[in-house]
Amino acid sequence: MGEHIHTDLLVIGAGSGGLSVAAGAVQMGARVVLLEGGRMGGDCLNRGCVPSKALIAAGKHAHAFGTGTPFGVSRAKPRVDFARASAHVRSVIETIAPHDSQERFEALGVRVIREFGRFIAHDTVDAGPWRITARRIVIATGSSPMVPPVPGLEAVPYLTNESVFDLEQRPDNLLVIGGGPIGLELAQAHHRLGARVTVLEAARALGREDPEIAALALARLRDEGIDIREGAKVTAISGEPGAITAQLEGGETVTGSHLLVAVGRKPSIAALDLERAGIAHDRGGVIVDAGLRTSNKRVFAVGDVISGGLQFTHVAGYHAGIVIRRALFGLPARARTDHLPRATYIDPEIAQVGLTEEEARRRHGVHLEVLRAEFAGNDRAQAERLTTGFIKVLAVKGRPVGASIVGAQAGELIQVWSLAIANRLKLSAFANMVAPYPTLGELSKRAAGQYFAPRLFESERVKRIVRFVQRF
Numbered sequence: 001m002g003e004h005i006h007t008d009l010l011v012i013g014a015g016s017g018g019l020s021v022a023a024g025a026v027q028m029g030a031r032v033v034l035l036e037g038g039r040m041g042g043d044c045l046n047r048g049c050v051p052s053k054a055l056i057a058a059g060k061h062a063h064a065f066g067t068g069t070p071f072g073v074s075r076a077k078p079r080v081d082f083a084r085a086s087a088h089v090r091s092v093i094e095t096i097a098p099h100d101s102q103e104r105f106e107a108l109g110v111r112v113i114r115e116f117g118r119f120i121a122h123d124t125v126d127a128g129p130w131r132i133t134a135r136r137i138v139i140a141t142g143s144s145p146m147v148p149p150v151p152g153l154e155a156v157p158y159l160t161n162e163s164v165f166d167l168e169q170r171p172d173n174l175l176v177i178g179g180g181p182i183g184l185e186l187a188q189a190h191h192r193l194g195a196r197v198t199v200l201e202a203a204r205a206l207g208r209e210d211p212e213i214a215a216l217a218l219a220r221l222r223d224e225g226i227d228i229r230e231g232a233k234v235t236a237i238s239g240e241p242g243a244i245t246a247q248l249e250g251g252e253t254v255t256g257s258h259l260l261v262a263v264g265r266k267p268s269i270a271a272l273d274l275e276r277a278g279i280a281h282d283r284g285g286v287i288v289d290a291g292l293r294t295s296n297k298r299v300f301a302v303g304d305v306i307s308g309g310l311q312f313t314h315v316a317g318y319h320a321g322i323v324i325r326r327a328l329f330g331l332p333a334r335a336r337t338d339h340l341p342r343a344t345y346i347d348p349e350i351a352q353v354g355l356t357e358e359e360a361r362r363r364h365g366v367h368l369e370v371l372r373a374e375f376a377g378n379d380r381a382q383a384e385r386l387t388t389g390f391i392k393v394l395a396v397k398g399r400p401v402g403a404s405i406v407g408a409q410a411g412e413l414i415q416v417w418s419l420a421i422a423n424r425l426k427l428s429a430f431a432n433m434v435a436p437y438p439t440l441g442e443l444s445k446r447a448a449g450q451y452f453a454p455r456l457f458e459s460e461r462v463k464r465i466v467r468f469v470q471r472f
């Protein structure tokens with residue numbers, strides 16, 4: 001047995017959530033121990049956001065060879081060196097890695113132990129030869145790819161987000177099971193780098209998004225040549241390396257050289273022995289209250305491991321702030337969800353914050369006003385021929401309660417709406433703002449303007465006032 005460590009805060013997992021908790025807490029003077037059994041940086045850095053966005057960027061360069069004609073730049077067939085694209089992905093990870101590294105965290109004063117942890121008591125965790133007893137413990141163990149119980153799947157080589165970024169050779173014909181953000185981002189990136197891609201989605205692709213937004217995005221992906229099949233339930237898998245066949249309900253079969261499974265996530269809790277610490281959980285993960293506290297009062301959870309939570313890096317970071325306030329300062333901080341944005345980095349990009357139109361209509365009924373601005377009506381979008389897309393703002397009594405965007409830079413454009421919803425700003429805040437011309441950002445002002453236009457331009461009262469003032 002190694003050392004028995006006593007500390008203020010023990011963080012289990014050094015991914016987006018755990019690193020943020022550890023960095024914040026140690027800089028505020030707490031004694032912090034951080035456990036990481038795998039790679040520092042967790043999924044986002046090593047197998048998630050960072051490699052996927054890097055591969056998408058490579059795909060964008062290849063795609064640009066075919067889109068210049070309207071600008072007077074003739075099309076050409078790109079020669080893609082997939083191994084170099086992979087090297088680019090690795091080098092982006094390596095460049096960012098020092099920020100999440102053991103060295104950096106040790107320099108901050110965190111005691112980093114590279115072992116998997118498991119509870120042995122309410123306040124104590126074993127990790128390799130170490131035993132750690134802590135006043136507060138944060139579970140930040142994240143999630144791993146869910147593998148559906150499809151007969152035959154285990155007998156063929158299949159890829160997940162844990163292996164797909166290690167490919168050195170382009171898959172010629174990629175089958176993707178799952179039409180969520182992981183499936184579609186990776187489908188488009190590989191397609192642009194020269195793969196044939198078929199997406200098999202059991203229900204509706206982009207099923208969480210506003211249906212109008214999903215429809216527009218999916219139409220574009222299909223136009224590009226990606227075969228997206230919805231309502232395509234895979235009932236069996238067979239084959240061998242290089243020729244894998246998915247059988248669909250109804251009997252149809254689809255064959256590809258590679259298979260990527262992207263059907264959602266399962267929480268990483270199996271090895272934690274949560275029962276030993278009296279921590280309630282279900283299939284979705286660790287159960288927490290609004291303050292992110294588990295059924296064990298000294299234990300909190302952040303990020304993907306939370307049951308029913310939103311699984312994004314920025315959400316894990318937001319959770320970290322709540323836990324620091326509660327665990328270190330005893331403040332009654334509570335996690336909100338109404339202001340949390342998300343973006344899916346397909347082209348056209350999709351972004352959402354707050355309620356969708358459907359949700360807003362259900363909650364606010366006749367009080368809901370839907371404000372829109374089309375990319376085609378924006379001068380910068382015209383200049384760049386980025387005219388596919390729109391922004392939809394859901395407004396109630398002069399305030400935004402949600403915004404949905406599809407189109408170029410949606411993830412950037414959503415941010416003013418995140419700011420507005422987080423701070424309960426009124427739409428008049430957008431009217432007061434001046435946006436530089438010509439920018440896509442003017443779309444937000446245009447959408448907000450839709451709220452005031454009928455009130456100003458169609459109001460008999462306003463017209464009477466103007467006529468009256470003009471007499472003097």
Ligand SMILES: Cc1cc2nc3c(=O)[nH]c(=O)nc-3n(C[C@H](O)[C@H](O)[C@H](O)COP(=O)(O)OP(=O)(O)OC[C@H]3O[C@@H](n4cnc5c(N)ncnc54)[C@H](O)[C@@H]3O)c2cc1C
Pocket residue numbers: 012013014015016017018035036037038039040041042043044045047048049050052115116117118140141142143161182268271272302303304305311312313314315316345
């Ligand atoms: C392909 C893909 C693309 C994505 N793209 C985006 C994106 O663009 N934007 C976005 O916001 N989100 C994205 N995500 C989601 C994002 O990666 C996660 O939401 C985020 O990583 C969650 O952070 P976390 O800290 O909860 O967990 P993780 O980052 O998974 O970290 C958990 C860590 O805990 C460690 N661990 C597990 N069990 C133990 C244990 N018992 N003891 C010690 N250590 C343990 C693991 O090794 C891991 O390092 C993407 C995910 C994937 C898979």
Ligand SMILES: NC(=O)c1ccc[n+]([C@@H]2O[C@H](COP(=O)([O-])OP(=O)(O)OC[C@H]3O[C@@H](n4cnc5c(N)ncnc54)[C@H](O)[C@@H]3O)[C@@H](O)[C@H]2O)c1
Pocket residue numbers: 148177178179180181182183185200201202203204205206207232233234262263264265310311312342343344345
């Ligand atoms: N841009 C981003 O921020 C980003 C990118 C990737 C992932 N993520 C995060 O990771 C999470 C997981 O992503 P995901 O795409 O794996 O999951 P998801 O749950 O969002 O989508 C999975 C899809 O697979 C389908 N599916 C499930 N079982 C199936 C089956 N047997 N056959 C065919 N289809 C099936 C579902 O209907 C669903 O549409 C996301 O919810 C998100 O939080 C975020």
